[in-house]
Amino acid sequence: MSKMNNMYSEKVMEHFTCPHNVGEIKEADGIGEVGSPVCGDITRVYIQVEDNIIKDIKFKTFGCSAAIASSSMLTEMAKGKTLEEALKITDADVAAALDGLPPQKMHCSNLAASALHKAIEDYQNKNNIAS
Amino acid sequence: MSKMNNMYSEKVMEHFTCPHNVGEIKEADGIGEVGSPVCGDITRVYIQVEDNIIKDIKFKTFGCSAAIASSSMLTEMAKGKTLEEALKITDADVAAALDGLPPQKMHCSNLAASALHKAIEDYQNKNNIAS
Amino acid sequence: MRRVYLDHSATTAVRPEVLEAMLPFLKEEAFGNPSSIYSYGREARKAVTEAREKVAKLIGAKPEEIYYTSGGTEADNLALMGVAAAYQERGRHIITSAIEHHAVLDTAQYLGRHGFKVTFVPVTPAGLVQVEDVKRAITDETILISIMHVNNEVGTIQPIREIGQLARERGIIFHTDAVQSVGKLPINVEELNVDLLTASSHKIYGPKGSGCLYVRKGIRIKPLFYGGAQERKRRPGTENVPAIVGFGRAAELAGQEMDSEMERLRRLRDKLIDGVLSRVEDVRLNGDRQQRVATNVNFGFSYIEGESLLLSLDMKGICASSGSACTSGSLDPSHVLLAMGIPHEEAHGSVRMTLGRDNTEADIDYVLEVLPEIVERLRAMSPLNKDNEGEAK
Amino acid sequence: MRRVYLDHSATTAVRPEVLEAMLPFLKEEAFGNPSSIYSYGREARKAVTEAREKVAKLIGAKPEEIYYTSGGTEADNLALMGVAAAYQERGRHIITSAIEHHAVLDTAQYLGRHGFKVTFVPVTPAGLVQVEDVKRAITDETILISIMHVNNEVGTIQPIREIGQLARERGIIFHTDAVQSVGKLPINVEELNVDLLTASSHKIYGPKGSGCLYVRKGIRIKPLFYGGAQERKRRPGTENVPAIVGFGRAAELAGQEMDSEMERLRRLRDKLIDGVLSRVEDVRLNGDRQQRVATNVNFGFSYIEGESLLLSLDMKGICASSGSACTSGSLDPSHVLLAMGIPHEEAHGSVRMTLGRDNTEADIDYVLEVLPEIVERLRAMSPLNKDNEGEAK
């Protein structure tokens, strides 16, 4: 067991305690999922797209506090952005917006941006848009 | 460094603090010495013999508290005894009379009886007595 | 906020009586080096000897069979490495189990990389080593069997006496890591047929920094390291006198109070187990319910991950621990739960709560009030939650 | 009776300020396991980190270069065994000195029995290692040089910076056992050119049960034993938090007070040396008078044996130690004194008095009053005393 808790920023704790945009979007325009149960971390992102803009976004996460906080932060960052803008958000950007994550959390609990990219891809595939 | 001090009996401490018969006998009838500086323990016993009896006995010891106490005790035990009786005193007898000695002290710091035996031998040699 | 400490298997606070016994050996009064011959040293020496008697008594050993170490980890290593080095001419096969603490497991693996063959016997889904499996693993080359007494994660009590009997019949040395059973189960090294036994002070309300290895008279071990003549050259270095004195006092108190205290904790444990099982769905008690130490509870909550559960509990003042990989920095969750055949995602969602002397019935009531809410909240966020998905669609 | 403790090189009492810093980590307040993620654990983790910074600062190292151990002996072993195991492919020759503490000496001898060649460089009659001798001992196979900073028996300060320079030029790893210099001499691992350095808490008014090995970034070491991930896997086992916190506080105080305190002790030391040399005949100061730590006095009294001298001093309330074989259970007196060329019988009659913060000028006056009488009394019993015999005849 380790010592990540005293390394969590206040931002992480805020987003973990009261995560934003938890849930699903029925009949979402795109769904993306990354992670695996083996890693102990699965993040699923749902998006609703209108006029190339992310109108609504929701997530479900099975994972540690860092994973939950990352998902919450990601959805806040992506909402209202164009798909092109949203695709530029990286996992590192999410971590930075959370005032950093402990090193051992970077590789595994910080997958929300990747899930979003997959959701956008899903949307583009469904709508035959070349990415 | 070790723990012998709490193992010393009160008898040992008594004889170490106020040893009996310290010193030399000028023109002694017999002198015996055992031990070596390497071992850190040398005991020399001087005897004065009259009518086959140990009239006077003195010792000098370079050694630890156990060695000094053993010498003191030995001289007390031997004084007034016939040579035959004195030859029967063993190092183990001396240790027993001191209410025991710590195990690591038995082989090295408990040589007084041996020194006495040598002193008696010396006396017998000088006086051509077969032992 | 109420603070409920439920991680007594990780470490415990030093009891006031124990601290009181230690203090003179920290301060001017009696801080001396036990190897010295003057009075300060004598007092320290005497105290170390008395503590040795107390520790020995708790496990039915002779004082001269106790070797102090810095803790359980070092004692486990001394047992395995010490026996391996001393008996390697006789054979190079070691048997241990898949659910040992890392102090045994990693050491066995180290030996496995350095000329020894190691068999890790499996466990049942309930977390129990089977004597038959140990028996089957024995070869002519087997010099050592090391099976823990009580598992630190799921609290299961292993059949030590039977394995010891088997080892004895075959002339094999038998070690048990009893860090989680000392002070919690009656232990007698004769009745249990063990040759070496590990104990740790800070698990029984003694200070950190002390532990011991019991080594049956006649069994040889090589030291882990070299220096002064302390602990009859098996464990050199200035003795940690205050910690040793504290360990002794803690052992004494543990022996005196064991029966009544374990009865009390068993009741609290059962209340906690039954309460959670009846209030929360999709939860499983990890580890055998019968062959279980009085202090251990370990739940697997489906659909959620342990670290976020722990942190949520901590925010409510409840200290627990988890088999989650996310608390260990590695990717795999608890090797113990995996060895019991629990799937990865379920293992990630496990939480251990271990009871101790400061826990009361009110503590358990509080946990039973708080825990179900937290589980519900986290499950609502989880993509694995089947019910949840059903609703959503 | 006055009690004068003059064995500060053996061990010291925990300072009140240090004890105060430790107490919360023993009691309910903050006893947690630093590996846990809940609040109790966080406090412990933070305290361990802060202590690491304090210890690092005292020797001019970075916090992440400090590995806590259970004490000096373990740290010395970790240095020698750890480097030997990690670099054995590069070469199998180790250089150390004839006057090291047993924690280095015996470990080097162990390695000498297990595939390594070990050279023990000699010392001068004043107890000093000569850089030239180290230089001559170097071969293409040399992977490690280990020379202590200050000798524990005679207090001599070794030319560490020069040996470090030499090692660096030859690409050889350099370890110094600084147990007797930390807190007594200014130490900066950069300026001293050392790659590994051993320190021990209980020699600087910290608690027993903690010490550390400084390992320069980039130097590899293999652990002595296996288990949890503590100390970046170099030293597994639940951290001894109270002892670590105490070690940190002790290091901090030692750094703050070193200059003035060592000046004070140097004066007391010189008073004791000059006083004894002028009052007692046939006495020799063992160890160089100039290259000497401020706290050490070591006399050789001809014609008498150390243990009886120690016991006599103890009866007067004075705690000292001795190079006498009679205090070690072995036949040979101190290997340090013998390596300095002192004859056996003289070595047997040596006494070490090491000063510390509780010593006052009045203590020295008392020793100067009592010691000559004791020496005289014991000499009167000695068959080696030439004067004495002269008189008697």
Ligand SMILES: Cc1ncc(COP(=O)(O)O)c(C=O)c1O
């Ligand atoms: C079963 C078991 N063995 C060994 C250990 C290691 O003990 P310590 O923390 O005293 O090194 C522990 C505790 O962490 C344990 O639970």
Ligand SMILES: Cc1ncc(COP(=O)(O)O)c(C=O)c1O
């Ligand atoms: C020079 C030296 N090295 C190592 C040690 C061993 O330290 P510890 O007693 O902390 O194991 C000592 C003290 O005994 C020492 O003086």
